[in-house]
Amino acid sequence: MKEVKVLGPGCARCKTTEEMVKMEAAKLGIDVSVEKITDYEAIAKFGIVSTPGIVIDGKVVHAGGLPKTNDLQRWLQA
C-alpha cells in the first residue's frame, strides 16, 4: 500500500492531479491511499514552493504543474 499525498490549496490543477494519481494507480493495479493536503503550513513543511505537489511514501516526487502520466507511473512503481 503506497501512501500518496497531493499537496495544494485546492486549485483546479490540484484536483486534477489527485484524480490522475488515482487513475494511474488503478491502471497499474497498485494499491494506494490518496490524501489531500490543503493546509498552507503543512504544504510548506514539505519544502515545496509550487503546487500541486506529490509526496509518495514520505518523499516529494513532484512540485508545480500537472504531472506527466509516464512520470506518475514511474513514481508509483518505484
Added chain:
Amino acid sequence: MTTQALPLKRSTGAWIGGIALAVAIWFALYRQLQPFSRWAVAQLPIPQGSALASSVEFFIYDTPKVLMLLTLVVFAMGVVRSFFSPERTRAILAGKREGLGNVAAAGLGIFTPFCSCSAVPLFVGFVSAGVPLGVTFSFLIAAPMINEVALGLLFALLGWKVALTYLAFGLTIAIVSGWVIGRLHLEGWLEEWVRNIRAGDVDLQPDELTWIDRFKAGWDAVKEIVGKVWYWIIAGIAVGAFIHGYVPAELLSRIMGADAWWSVPAAVLLGVPMYSNAAGIIPVVEALLGKGAALGTVLAFMMSVIALSLPEMIILRKVLSVKLIAVFVAVVASGILAVGFLFNFLFS
C-alpha cells in the same frame, strides 16, 4: 523514457521540422491578416469609414493577430521556462543578500513559472528557506508584472522601445520596492506561523529533460495559457475596438494626455480593483495609445491592473498581516506613479 533513446532522437528532428513548418505557415498567415480584415469589413453591410466599420476592423484584425502572437511567444517562453523552476530559483536566492538579491529575484521573476494560486506556498517556501523578506517581495512583484505574455505582446503590438522601457521600469519597481520593504524590517508583520516555520529542503530529482520534453513543455504552455486567457483577450480587444472606433481622440488626449498630471494617479487607482492579466489589458493599451493617451499614464494603468490585484492580496492575507499588505501596496503604487510621471515627462 530511457528505453526509447533511438526513436526519441529521430523524433527530435521531426519536432524541429514541424516547428519550422508551423512558424513558416504562421508568418504567411500573419501577413494576410490586415488585407483580410479590410476585405471582411468591406463585405459587411456597414458604411465604410464609419465608427462601426473602424471598430469592427480593429476587432477582426486584432483578434487573430493577438492570439497568433501570443501562441508564438508563449511557446518560445514555455521552452525557456523549462530551464527554470521555483525550487531552483529559491535555491539561487537563498544565499543572496539584499541588494544583489533583489536584482536577482526580479530578474528570475521574469522566467520562473508563476501562478497566483501558488503565491502563498511560494512566499512561505522562500521566506522559510532563508530568502530575505525584501528579496521575496522583489520576486513576487516582478513575477506577475513582467512576464512573457506582457513583454511579447508589448513588443509585437507597440514595438521594442515600449517593451524594453516596460521591462526596465518594471524591474526597477520590483527591485526598489523589494529593497525598501527589506529596509523597513517588517518580518514581525508576517503571520505568526510563517515566522516559525522551518521548511525541509526538498530533494527533487532534477529531471533530465530532452529537447523534445522542452518542446512539449512549450506546447503545454500554449494549451494551458492560451486556453486560459483567450476570453480575456477577446474582452480586451472588444474594449479596444470600442475605444478605437467611438472614443474621440481629442477627449482621450485631454483626460489621458501628458498635460493632465492627475491622470497618472487616477490610472493607478482605477487599476487596483480591476483584475485582468497582461493579455487582456494590452489590446486596450494599444487602442488608448492610438487615440493619443500618454504612454506613462497608460503604462501606469497597465502595471497597476497586473501588479496590484485584489484577488492576489486576498490570497496573501493568509501569510501577511494587513499592515504588511498595506505597505506592499503603498510601495508598489508609489513606484508605478513615479514610472508614469517619468514616462510622461520623458516622452512628451
